[in-house]
Amino acid sequence: MRKFGVEEEFLLVGDDGAPIGVATEAAAAHERTASADTVDAPGGGVDLELQRQQLETGTHPCRTTDELLRELRDGRRRLGEAAAQAGASLAALGTSPIDVGTSFSPSPRYHRMGRVYALTAREQLTCGCHVHGEVDDRAEGVAVIDRIGPWLPVLLAISANSPFWHGADSGYASYRSQVWNRWPSAGPTAPFGSVEAYEGAVAGLVGTGAVLDEGMIYFDARLSARYPTVEVRVADVCLFATDALLVATLARALVETAVRQAADETPAQHRVELLRAATWRAGRSGLAEVLVDPADFRPAPAWRVVDALVEHLRPVPVEQDEADVVADLLAALRERGTGSAAQRGWARAGLAAVVDKAVTATTG
16 A cells, blocks of 8 residues: 655634734744654644744655544644644634735745735635655656546545635635635646656746746646655645545545556546636535536536546555545535535634634544
């Protein structure tokens, strides 16, 4: 079984539900509570993000779904405790329901991004979920990226958890995906065909000056600069840790399935315009209406496309004894609804109530 891991970004919110800029203090509190005895404990580490109103956790590499769920839950719990020491609570929300100003984390790079990208950077208070799936080498990673693109919008739909923007309902299930795709290097990619072509595309983007460095290569799936993994970056942060587990398990199965396909098949040459449209559709309605079916790039009922993804991946979860896990997680999602659906239900009591409920769901 390939190792996999997850990075989750979270909002730091005050008593009124609005995000507050205490990331540096919360990260310091997290570091104070860490010790040589706990550094390898479930939950992983913490990193600052662009804005001072958010923090990111990262799990250790895991083999099994049980391991990863433990990592996700412990990481949320430990970061929630650190946030409390800084006077905040932790909320797994893709965007803030309550209007708020932002402030950049104390990093020269982040402040440069603020100068170069202006309003795009200032408004980029969004939280995603990034899944790392292990690959043998960069060539295998490119082969994976070239084959998984049509299915990534389904992961976005499953994770959709950002319906509100600046105090109003955006009309989208994932408005984070709309805000995120303002970056000049964000979104889906056409097949590269080789490591040389991938690296050439990255160098070309940086060479335009529209992208500051390789760290700003925000493809929906990219080669990790730090780990021997493909990093799938399309999902919202999930309201519930079990939904993050579902997204990660499906993403790892996509990686394994693509490696097997690469031995016998050349990747289909999908137009980027079609992939962008499929991503937009997933962000617009999540699982509530239709998704674009990768079989023919026509709209189909959302859950029928989810079922098609499961069928596409079926041999891998069966062989790895995860088919029942996937089925149970999907059944729970179908009954409960996405994070976006939950937020809209809670909003009947006001947007502050949405944040309050989200805080409970994040670490509950």
